[in-house]
Amino acid sequence: MTPDPAVLVRALTTDPPHVEPGDVPHLLAAGLAGQVRVRLPEDHPLRARLRPGHLALGARHAQIRAELRPLIAVWAREGIPALLFKGFALAEFEYSTPGERFYGDVDVLLPADLPTVTRAVHLALAHGWRSDGLHAAPARWTHECAHLFSPGGHVRLDVHRLALSLLSGSPARVQALTDALWADAEAVDWDGLNIWRPHPRDALVINLALGRQWGADVGGLKPADYADQVQLLSRHPLSESDLQRRAQELGAGHTWAAFRALCDPGRRQVNLGGPHPALVRAVRRDGVHRRRARWARQLGRVLPLLRVMVPLLPDVLAAWRALRAGGDPRRHLARWTPAGPPRALPLAEVHDVISAARWLTRLLYPRQSRIGTCVPRAYTTYRALRRRGHPAVFVSGVARGAQGVQGHAWVEDVHGLLEAYDEPFNRERFPEVFHFPAR
Template sequence: MSVSGWGRSIGRVFGRDTERRVIVAALFARPPGAAWLPALRRGLDHDRLLRLARDYGVAAVLCQRLAALQWQHELGVETWARLQAEDEQNRLQNLVLLADLGETTALLRAAGIPALALKGSALLATVYAEGLERHTDDIDLLLPADAVARAAALLHAAGYREYAPPVLGPDGALTRNDDALRARDPHARHPSLLFGPRHTRIELHRHTDFGAGDEAQGVPEAVWQRARTVTTRLGQAVNVPAEDDLLANLCCHVLRQHRREPRYRLRHLVDVDTLLGRADPAALAAMAALRGSCGPVEQSWALHEALAEALAARSETRAGARTELRGLVARLMAPDPPAWLSHLRHGLAPAGQGLRPAWRALLPRRDYMAWRYGRPGVRGLRLALLHLLRWSGLGPGRPPQ
């Protein structure tokens, strides 16, 4: 391995992350404020840049943003050609997805079943309709809870096939998960998973989170009343939520349901940036009103503002540009851990499970702490630290009993 190769490897282990900083800067910088982007090219690993962009689902967006910034020449001919190929493949995949979306909603509409496109499919039909740059894996459709079974039967009769996530068999091969099909809960969030006519995965939802309370209570009637009909790139009519409902659903999905999966956050912030940037004043005011009532929207909006401020107040020096982006990337996503650390963590997991009963016996739950800390109880290192603070007289609350 060359000296520069060793430098890149050591830098990734100890936190130097040029590739992520380039991706973040290119996605959120605005011309001419991105004049310092070439300052980040030193030590740039082009293969890792492409891999990270694919992993985070932003390769196509990155290609179009870099072209808008006229920075493609910094990547070299080969890397830029590979990124353009990603963009073209993503565009074709999205056209196929939109075709299945329009055909599916037309079938349901003809049967008198209302359907709302959610998440990525709704974004492709609205704010990404021109460039089709948003990477979307499947179609999410929200239906009335009492119409899901009828819709699934209708689509089965039209030739749609039921989908079950594959499982790894004992021989190491992926097999059809028939047990998952038999055990599927009819009251789950999406009890029906189907393959469309063009092999697009379709999820039929009976309820989803719009930030209005308990998701299990169902979708608020106001969401259906505020829904609008848009025309897709292929000229098909599709129903989508209002801009503020769409924003709330996106934020709750990423920051609640996928809160332990930081790889979705970067694409989510791009979606928020695109929604806010292309909204009219009335829609922008409706989305801003959600900040005080929906925690995930507030978190997403605050991080979006932090990105804008950091990139607008960037330093003119190379070192300053790197420093400004380092903290931003750390907030956006967790860095890839070294391979040896992952192996060590998985190797110690069984031992940790065995020691858990002894640890809980040594430091049991103390429900009396709920009145002070607003939670049913704490345990482990946090409990030990709180005990120590109270024993020393530095912390609030009565001493442990």
């Protein structure tokens, strides 16, 4: 289900949380069961109902931690500094129990030079980890330079070379912000492993506020933005003047001020939803034009993609016919799935097919939203990848919210979510109904 923002705001900003029995499904869906439960009195009747969600996130974190630490240990022995940040690191180091903080992937920042990244990935491969191939295509690097998957399959490790998305500004500006993060980073003994963590001030300003507002989520706020601030501000001696001064040093004074105006634990205020116009204006005043940068990057790829779009026309036509025919999607998918074992395509070719399918879908279904075009896009992408032999997987999910039941479809592969598909939270938003072919 889609959580009700009013329920989440009330649960986050009241202490002890003012929650009712009908709020429990919303808290579970938002990953806030543990965060709310630990703040309830011991005799509160809802603690028992929130306990399974709290324990489930804690168990998941323990599994991820167990599979991640051996790789970090290998890197430490080889002299590769690893800076852990964002969700996993906050759950591990800042919250009283890791089951209080939901996160998806694990994020680590490595030095940006090609030899270090290459050596780090090769060490991971030698110890049973898998890569989707991004590390071997530097021309396609964004702020991330590798995606690694643990031997047990519980960890997707996003390896960053830059602290923020390149949508945040020029490469020089993003590099300067990354250098600033490294300069004040703190060495931490993680139960016998030497790692790096952002200075708490930078965890708030750079990773939290700028990471959200100068990236793809400009103008939006999430429950974790409030909860993370509560933890960082309560555990570290950070004053408002120190944080504002740091933001000014980084050229982000307007963004930080607008962010705090909408999300401030000191005033028990958080305004979920968005995009919030005040935040969008503040980001622009700080010189970040995310949409302009994103469209410039997209348009810069259109001409090279023409050579891919033309061969995709049979796939687009097949998707259109399947939509008109209706019925069980698996009937069409089975017809498009060649017999015999698949073979993984090079990452560059996978990205080109996904991008070309997205552009063609936008052109052919201009009046519909992304959700409205999800099935033709997924059909086209699946058929195009399978026709080339790549092990694509069609996934159908559904969510229940205030507006009723909403379905969605997307494409993954044997590694899971595809970065180029640009829908990283599908599995959190839309619990799976089926996937094809069965794994």
